[in-house]
Amino acid sequence: MSPSDTADPGLAGGVLTIDLDAIAANWKLLAGRLTSGAACGAVVKADAYGLGMAQVAPALWRAGCRTFFVALPEEGIALRSLLPEAEIGVFNGCDEDSASAMAAARLAPVLNHTGQIAAWRAAAARSGKALPAMLHVDTGMNRLGLFLAEVKALAADPAKLAGITLTVVMSHLSCADNPSHPLNGEQRDRFREILALLAPLGIARASLANSSGIFLGPDYHFDLARPGAALYGVAPNRDVPNSMNQVILLQGKILQTHIIDTPVTVGYGATHRAERGRRIATVGVGYADGYLRSLSGVASAHVGRIRVPVVGRVSMDLITLDVTDVPEPETRPGALIDLIGPNHPVDALAQEAGTIGYEILTALGSRFARRYTGSIR
Numbered sequence: 001m002s003p004s005d006t007a008d009p010g011l012a013g014g015v016l017t018i019d020l021d022a023i024a025a026n027w028k029l030l031a032g033r034l035t036s037g038a039a040c041g042a043v044v045k046a047d048a049y050g051l052g053m054a055q056v057a058p059a060l061w062r063a064g065c066r067t068f069f070v071a072l073p074e075e076g077i078a079l080r081s082l083l084p085e086a087e088i089g090v091f092n093g094c095d096e097d098s099a100s101a102m103a104a105a106r107l108a109p110v111l112n113h114t115g116q117i118a119a120w121r122a123a124a125a126r127s128g129k130a131l132p133a134m135l136h137v138d139t140g141m142n143r144l145g146l147f148l149a150e151v152k153a154l155a156a157d158p159a160k161l162a163g164i165t166l167t168v169v170m171s172h173l174s175c176a177d178n179p180s181h182p183l184n185g186e187q188r189d190r191f192r193e194i195l196a197l198l199a200p201l202g203i204a205r206a207s208l209a210n211s212s213g214i215f216l217g218p219d220y221h222f223d224l225a226r227p228g229a230a231l232y233g234v235a236p237n238r239d240v241p242n243s244m245n246q247v248i249l250l251q252g253k254i255l256q257t258h259i260i261d262t263p264v265t266v267g268y269g270a271t272h273r274a275e276r277g278r279r280i281a282t283v284g285v286g287y288a289d290g291y292l293r294s295l296s297g298v299a300s301a302h303v304g305r306i307r308v309p310v311v312g313r314v315s316m317d318l319i320t321l322d323v324t325d326v327p328e329p330e331t332r333p334g335a336l337i338d339l340i341g342p343n344h345p346v347d348a349l350a351q352e353a354g355t356i357g358y359e360i361l362t363a364l365g366s367r368f369a370r371r372y373t374g375s376i377r
């Protein structure tokens with residue numbers, strides 16, 4: 001077992017295999033779409049969408065990525081110890097409590113409002129040197145970022161940025177996964193207007209596109225893209241087949257298999273009725289592992305290419321599957337069933353759960369044995 005692998009597969013309820021080469025290939029694929037020379041960053045917040053920042057970020061660095069984004073100061077500090085030379089932006093920004101630690105770790109907070117600008121300006125004054133920061137302007141998400149009036153006030157009074165070196169001006173798209181949504185173009189146009197207002201401040205790079213934004217075309221690329229989900233295999237565009245490489249294989253281990261000899265119900269709530277002759281396998285993965293309870297009775301898993309439906313309720317540590325169609329030797333205790341894999345990608349499971357691939361990935365718990373594969377590790 002290599003140092004980056006965790007837990008013994010023999011002791012866990014399932015195995016999560018993460019292909020670092022596929023993540024690197026996805027990054028190159030996205031970078032290759034930025035034909036006008038924009039740089040491609042990488043978003044590794046929430047422990048690289050649940051897949052392990054400690055393994056994923058160095059793999060992306062080796063693939064050529066130089067700019068990384070996280071959400072929290074704590075994530076940025078952890079990333080700094082992994083990547084001493086990377087540019088690291090922190091989406092949630094800074095406050096008086098976090099600014100000094102962020103400056104010490106050479107993080108660039110994304111300054112979302114005037115209070116954050118003041119906190120970072122004070123940190124720069126304390127440190128006696130210019131500190132890098134990114135500026136978030138709102139263009140229609142109405143979640144984080146300076147509003148137009150605040151942008152104008154800032155442009156009129158650049159002293160508010162004393163001691164701050166703005167490296168990036170960014171905004172975030174609300175509907176990028178839906179290419180026909182009119183808000184995409186409106187946000188792009190507002191972003192351009194704001195960039196023009198801020199130009200006298202001597203702005204560095206402009207950044208608008210997340211994963212899906214990259215696929216809206218060169219108009220959305222500006223100087224720096226910020227993909228997250230697509231790196232991890234989630235489909236960036238709801239209208240076209242997924243062009244990203246699948247990254248994870250999630251397998252659950254069979255604990256017990258039994259053949260139904262008289263019709264019975266299976267699991268909590270007795271929601272599934274199994275007829276005589278069906279074979280039911282119980283697997284040691286449940287909602288505590290992020291296999292969402294909303295998958296009860298609707299999810300598919302696979303043994304090789306054979307589809308096996310999840311029947312009955314998802315329990316905390318267990319699921320039950322109808323494996324009648326699978327040859328018996330492959331359903332004995334210890335055998336592995338693919339819960340997410342080549343025949344059932346993360347988006348397919350997300351659809352069954354009524355959610356998005358992002359939530360499936362970030363919900364995957366810490367109880368799986370994790371294996372990292374790929375030559376880039």
Ligand SMILES: *Cc1c(COP(=O)(O)O)cnc(C)c1O
Pocket residue numbers: 043045091172209210211212226227228229230
């Ligand atoms: C999470 C996030 C991203 C990455 O978005 P994906 O859809 O995962 O590519 C980019 N920018 C901001 C501000 C984010 O919060």
